[in-house]
Amino acid sequence: MARIVLTGNLQLHTEGVSELELDVNTIRQLMRQLSTRYPGLPADFEDEVAVSIDGTIYQDDWFAEIAPDSEVHLLPRIGGG
Amino acid sequence: MTDSNKTPSGNGTGNGKDYKWVGTRAVRPDGVDKVTGRAKFGADLHLPNMLVGKVLRSPHAHAHIRSIDTSAAEALSGVKAVITRDDFSDQPKGAVQPAGEMTINYRDMVRNVMAREKALYEGHAIAAVAAVDARIAAKALSLIKVDFEVLPHVIDPVAAMESGAPIIQEDLMTEGMEQSPGAMTNIAKRVEFGHGDVAVGFAEADVVIEREFTTQPVHQAYIEPHACVASMTEDGQGELWLSTQGHYVARGHCATLLGLDVSKLRVQASEIGGGFGGKTVVYLEPLALALSRKACQPVKMAMTREEVFRATGPTSGAHLWVKVGATNDGRITAADAVLKYQAGAFPGSPVAQGAQCAFAPYELNHVRTIGYDILVNRAKVAAYRAPGAPIAEYATESVMDEIAGVIGMDPLEFRLKNAPKQGSQSSYGPKFPVIGCIETLEAARDHDHYQSPLKAGQGRGVATGYWFNIGGQTSATLNLSEDGSVALVLGTVDVGGTRASLSMMAAEELGIDLDKVRPMIGDTSALGYNMLTGGSRVTFAGGIAVVGAAQDLIGTLKDRAAKFWDIPVDDVEWAEGEARATNGYTDNMQPLSLQEIAKDMAKTGGPIVGAHSINAQGAGPSFGTHVVDVDVDRETGRVWVTRYTVVQDAGKAIHPSYVEGQYQGGAVQGIGWALNEEYIYDDKGRLENAGFLDYRVPVCSDVPMIDTVIVEVANPTHPYGVRGVGETPIVPPMAAISNALANALGIRFTDLPMSPPRVLAAIKAANGDATTAS
CATH class of the missing domain: 3.30.365.10 (Aldehyde oxidase/xanthine dehydrogenase, molybdopterin binding domain)
Incomplete structure (x- = not known):
């Protein structure tokens, strides 16, 4: 199972949970499982986050693959100048 | 055409390989136009029957707008259109949509481009006119009567956080904090990052230094002011020419604010005289389109330098607190920071990114950064190179230097002793991929x-x-001409030389001379979506798109050569700008150059185009x-x-x-x-x-x-x-x-x-x- 770490303000919507393990293969599956498990998450929360999978950062990529032993961090979305 | 999020491998293998074009100092393709004055910037387009648009701006930092009377301005001869808040539909509360780099709150945006209930900063747009010349437009502005109720204002972020401070937006709720119902605040957001326990880390320290800092808002100071030409026709279609870092993003913003179908608006980016993040947003463009829609004539608008300073986003000023502990042998045991960033009149300072970057150059066991996004009566901040990071790292790197001095260690050796490497946990959470800090x-x-x-x-x-x-959505096309030269069509605005760098990767992949590749920036109808130029993304993401387009083109070229020779395509390779038969077919088959294949492309199947669209990841x-x-x-x-x-x-x-x-x-x-x-x-x-x-x-x-x-x-x-x-x-x-x-x-x-x-x-x-x- 992948290790999921919620950073920033997400844990305010996950009953204080900041780390968990989930059986997910893609970012889309991750988002769906999080939304199901924590209905308090804002409906558009996935638009506000970047996802780091083993150190590589993804934005707006539902089908990026998550391995069973991956470490996944949800971060605030990144924009530049 | 290929369309995949898989990065094409291309001919590049990272470093250590000799390339013909990549890594050279080739002549820039836009150089002659820029040094001879031919390059067309935002204010350089002239259309028949074009009007001049001007903006009436608030003289007050904070004021209710009781009424706006435009009747005298509308009656002035030569005035063709006047617009106010009433010409823009309000956007629904919570209408936050992904657009460009970040999600956009269009309810805020419609209020930023034209004040509604209140003027929130000096320079906030109140009304705009389009007239046959600038003199009449200026006269018309002077005839608009605005009844203001001036309110107390606040500029300093710490003062704005205090109870009793003037409230910028009465319905603001703080994201990331518990807030009692009905309590009004200027704190738009609180964020926190880190890991470990800073109290434990500070207990391990031999030296602890704690400092407070302030920074002032600074402007991107691009030399070219914002400028655009908008032309809407009676059938609801429009064209927009503007100085921008992202014409696809500008199209989306304008279409949303004006209630247009996105595809009915065709947008072309001009050459850009600097942006540095400040041209990732829209100010004049929705106004010019609204004026043109009302007048049914083209409208040009250009800011003065004074308007640029008063009405467009600088980056935040800030109040910063930093505390760092270290052992006498130079190991950092804990790092802590609280960052308070001005957002301007609407939420959206880059404090989250500042908080993430603050201690990123260090491998730390105990670290915490807390950030606050604070509304003040200033123009909404806009991105400025590495948004948020310079502010935070000014404070943290000052303290790191001081602590190295206190323990008597060379400041670079101190940094080397604590530097992150691949696999180190960053101060904001994830482990670093391959990095070059050390x-x-x-x-x-x-x-x-x-x-x-x-x-x-x-x-x-x-x-x-x-x-x-960052990466992001990017499209590129290579169109083969009948003489073997190639047109490279890009959708990313060239702010810092990307026409050159992307052409060089195309030439390298195709194995042709660089002067056979002509790059150009297409309008929004020429290519699939392209995210704006920002976040240092274009040579990275655009490079992936161009390499993919070249590989797509090469695939077709090999296919045409295989048909010409009547051999399987798997027995054709592409090298040094030509198709070569392999696997025993080489004896009677001379290589076919790009020019030779191009000359006969009509007979072998028609036009040859290579294209690639990607949402690039892994910057x-x-x-x-x-x-x-x-x-x-x-x-x-x-x-x-x-x-x-x-x-x-x-x-x-x-x-x-x-x-x-x-x-x-x-x-x-x-x-x-x-x-x-x-x-x-x-x-x-x-x-x-x-x-x-x-x-x-x-x-x-x-x-x-x-x-x-x-x-x-x-x-x-x-x-x-x-x-x-x-x-x-x-x-x-x-x-x-x-x-x-x-x-x-x-x-x-x-x-x-x-x-x-x-x-x-x-x-x-x-x-x-x-x-x-x-």
Whole structure:
């Protein structure tokens, strides 16, 4: 199972949970499982986050693959100048 | 055409390979147009029957708008259209949509482009007119009657957080904090990052230093003001020409604000005279479109420099608190920071990114950063190179320097001892991928600059900076012409030389001469979606798209050659700009050049096009280390930067001159931020220095030649190893210069800018035994 770490303000919507393990293969599956498990998450929360999978950062990529032993961090979305 | 998020492998293998074009200093394709004055910028388009648009702006920092009477302006001869808040439909509350780099709150945006209930900052647009000439437009503005109820205002972020502060937006709820219902606030958001337990870490420290800092808002100071030409027709279709960093993003914003189908708006980006993040948003463009829609004539609008300063986003000013602990042998045990950033009149300061970057150049077991996004009565901030990071890292890198001094350790060795590497947990959470932090620090340490002696009275400072870099949606097309030359169509605005770098990767992949590739920026109808130019993304993401388009083109070329020879396509290879038969077919088959295949393409199947669209991921983060020497005029407080060296990891420099230019430009903007630039307000919240005479950016005589060192630690997610380079160079200068001043004077400055009056006051105070100046 992948290790999921919620950073920033997400844990305010996950009953204080900041780390968990989930059986997910893609970012889309991750988002769906999080939304199901924590209905308090804002409906558009996935638009506000970047996802780091083993150190590589993804934005707006539902089908990026998550391995069973991956470490996944949800971060605030990144924009530049 | 290929359409995949898989990065094409291409011919690049990162570093260590000899390329024909990649890594060379080729002549820039836009050079002749720019030095001869042919290049067309935002204000250079002229259309028949074109009107001139002008904006009436609020003279007040904070005021209710009771009424707006435009009747006299509308009656003036030569006036063709007048617009106010009533010409824009309100956007639904919570209408936050992904658009461009970030999600956009269109309810805020519609209020920012044209004030509704309140004017929220001096310069806030109240109304706009279109007339047959500028004189009549200006006269019309003077005839508009606005009934304001002036309200108390607040500019300082700490004052804005206090209870009893004037409230900017009465319905604001703080994201990230518990807030009692009905309690009004200017705090838009609280964020927190980190890991470990800072209390445990500080208990392990031999030395702990805690400091507070302030920074002032600074403008991107692009030389070309915002300008556009809009033309709407009676059937609801429109065209827009503008100076922007992202014409697809501008199209989306304008279509949303005007209630248009996105595809009915065709947008073309002009050449751009600087943006640095400040042209990722829209100001005039929705107004010009609304005026044109009302007048059914084209409308040109261009800001004055004064309008640019009063009404467009600078980056945040901030109040910063930093505490760092370390052992006497130079190991950092804990790092803690609280960052309070001005957002302007609407939420959206870059404090989250500042908080993430604040301690990124260090591998830490115990770290925490807390950030606050605070509304004040100033124009909404806009992105500025590495948004948020320079502010935070100014404070953290100042404290790191001070703590290295206290324990008697060389500041670069101190940083090297604590530097992150691949697999290190970043201060904001994830483990780092392949990075070059240590390599840049070592290159700075070993550079002649760092090894050279200082003259009497001079000081030397160093600082390290970090920026994430990003990818994003990008499309590119290669159209083969009948003579074998290739048109490269891009949808990313060329801010910093990407027509050159992307052409070079195309030529490298195709194996043809660079002068056979002609790059151009297409309008929004020419290609699939392209995210804006920002976040140091285009040579990275655009490079992946171009390599993919070249591979797509090569696939078709091989297919045509196989048909020509009547052999399986698997027995054709592409090398050095020609198709070659392989696997025993070579005896009677001379290679077919690109020109030969192009000449007969009509007979072999028709036009040959290579295209690729991607949402690029895996941008490689970039670290940079700056070394700066300063001299100080002790009688005036004037600081002279006498030598400056930028060392930064580029992954792979496709065009080294452009990379060096990015390094130099970031350093120079940082020198201005450090030494002179600030917004000065009067007691009514009105900006007093809205022009380049009083808002002092560096000029050539203020800076030495900026030396550069390109470190190349290849980013494995890019075919040529590219990392973005445009953001990181502005992160270290403020701390590096402050550290150099501390070295020269023995005075630790904690407030920006370190302008002559402030430095002189500090020198005088130091004579009275003060060691910290403000």
